[in-house]
Amino acid sequence: MTIQVAMKCVPELDPEFVPAALWNREYAKLAAADPGKRNLALCVERANGCVSRLDTVVLSDSEANRPLTLRYVERIVKFLLWARGGWKLTVAGAPELVPALAEIYSPEGARKFDYAVIGKKIYDHPFTVTGCAYEAAPAAKEIxxxxxxxxxxxxxxxxxxxxxxxxxxxxxxxxxxxxxxxxxxxxxxxxxxxxxxxxxxxxxxxxxxxxxxxxxxxxxxxxxxxxxxxxxxxxxxxxxxxxxxxxxxxxxxxxxxxxxxxxxxxxxxxxxxxxxxxxxxxxxxxxxxxxxxxxxxxxxxxxxxxxxxxxxxxxxxxxxxxxxxxxxxxxxxxxxxxxxxxxxxxxxxxxxxxxxxxxxxxxxxxxxxxxxxxxxxxxxxxxxxxxxxxxxxxxxxxxxxxxxxxxxxxxxxxxxxxxxxxxxxxxxxxxxxxxxxxxxxxxxxxxxxxxxxxxxxxxxxx
The missing domain is CATH 3.30.420.40 (ATPase, nucleotide binding domain)
Structure with missing residues (x-):
């Protein structure tokens, strides 16, 4: 399964650009039409116990859906880490994503820069990925x-x-x-x-x-x-x-x-x-x-x-x-x-x-x-x-x-x-x-x- 987007305002020097907002919109349409769709919460904890939380909906868990859902969630995680900050990521509601995200955000993973910087360098903690049921997701705590x-x-x-x-x-x-x-x-x-x-x-x-x-x-x-x-x-x-x-x-x-x-x-x-x-x-x-x-x-x-x-x-x-x-x-x-x-x-x-x-x-x-x-x-x-x-x-x-x-x-x-x-x-x-x-x-x-x-x-x- 792939996602195609159609832009109404194509960047004239870069027509291959794929706007994140349009891609996410198409994914959301697929998830909304899926009878097995699931609620997902992504929670990032940073200093002083502060937590930022983003709730969304993802496709049902299947071999065909996993690559698409992983891309959707990983890109949101990357955005959350640099927009909000945090040394601990909790994935609530999609347990199959936890090992994959932990591998991506690891010392040898594709996002090894983020692992090193967002964890020890900024927050003095090793970056960790954990999972739980959606109902057990940490509540947001902002200041x-x-x-x-x-x-x-x-x-x-x-x-x-x-x-x-x-x-x-x-x-x-x-x-x-x-x-x-x-x-x-x-x-x-x-x-x-x-x-x-x-x-x-x-x-x-x-x-x-x-x-x-x-x-x-x-x-x-x-x-x-x-x-x-x-x-x-x-x-x-x-x-x-x-x-x-x-x-x-x-x-x-x-x-x-x-x-x-x-x-x-x-x-x-x-x-x-x-x-x-x-x-x-x-x-x-x-x-x-x-x-x-x-x-x-x-x-x-x-x-x-x-x-x-x-x-x-x-x-x-x-x-x-x-x-x-x-x-x-x-x-x-x-x-x-x-x-x-x-x-x-x-x-x-x-x-x-x-x-x-x-x-x-x-x-x-x-x-x-x-x-x-x-x-x-x-x-x-x-x-x-x-x-x-x-x-x-x-x-x-x-x-x-x-x-x-x-x-x-x-x-x-x-x-x-x-x-x-x-x-x-x-x-x-x-x-x-x-x-x-x-x-x-x-x-x-x-x-x-x-x-x-x-x-x-x-x-x-x-």
Missing amino acids: GLKLGGHFDGCRIGFDLGGSDRKCAAVIDGKTVHSEEVVWDPYFQSDINYHIEGIVDSLKRAAAKLPRIDSIGGSAAGVYVDNQPRIASLFRGIPEEQFESRVRPVFLEIAKQFPGIPFVVLNDGEVTALAGAISIGKNALLGLAMGTSEAVGFVTPEGTLTDHLNELAFAPIDYREQNAPVDEWSGDAGVGALYLSQQAVGRLAKRAGFDFPAGTPLPEQLKLVQKAMENDDERAAKIYRTIGSYLGYAVGHYAMFYPMENLLLLGRVSSGKGGSIILDVARDVLAKEFPELKVEFHIPDEAFKRHGQAVIAATLPEL
Whole structure:
């Protein structure tokens, strides 16, 4: 048994794309028509006993159905692990899936990256898979956190990306300094490169303030108590130095500013905060298309959660052959390859651009943006394709997030190209997911480029 999907808004440079939302929709139709269908709960436990739970319906257990159901469930598990986080997965209602998932998420399995990172590295527990009856599934237990939105005093905010670092100085909510410095942190093997760059930006901002009351930061990766557990910015540091040099990096930087509150959050969370504060609305997914894909979510109640929201690793393309593969995690079809400057680089050749060998992705993006400003149809095709990706991704994200608003940030969304992306994404939602009432927002250019640094400055409470 196989599933075929028909798109109403085919990405013109990538017609083989298989939207996760449409594939799951077709699977749900098959399951609904199956007399032997079963209720299934997928529960992931993380720190402090918190549990996220997703309930669905799967096909009856048969040799013919098992491959399809395993693919359906495994892709949802992968999404849950990076959207919610958790070191323990409970599969409630389909016992035949437990051994298969345990093998996939094992030290030698197809998802060995996820096994290693989502378990010991982030949560200090070995990742485990267990099963139980549907009726015995753990109940959901979630928490909300109120952070950010503090504008009083003299504050510094920074935002660390893969191609530049931004830093802002803010006095009682007014930005008095904002700058962007190009850097190349990804493959630097000496942590001092990162430390010196960050401290330099902080000191340049400090020079614009009469005093420093607090420092807030935004950076890609997973952060617990200001310590990176996984972060692409430090990928060049030898693994054996991660615990001793990378984890305490912001604690060491904070020592240079003694007595000053210092908070670092995932850049996706700061994106979401920026959106909620700037437009005055909650139930908001903030999505930054930059070096990678950064996502954060502000709940309908206006709080953040302890969820990971690392959707760069979450799958949105279910094609089984020829899907682009993330060179870090080894998985195919994940968000970073479709909703970031990596997507621009991947699509540029198909669009007809011929960049010199070795042209860095940030430079490729700049050249595509320049072409778009001149109404180059090649660039327009790239942006229309990414817009289609985004529309279908939002359709899939709605399975996991009760969102009413989406704020789009990041370099890829700048200029004329950003408007094209949003127009196409809205068209996808209207044609494929009319039941979703998601309002898209895009800030002005200055806010898109520096808004995260400014909002990061509001994180600490004085």
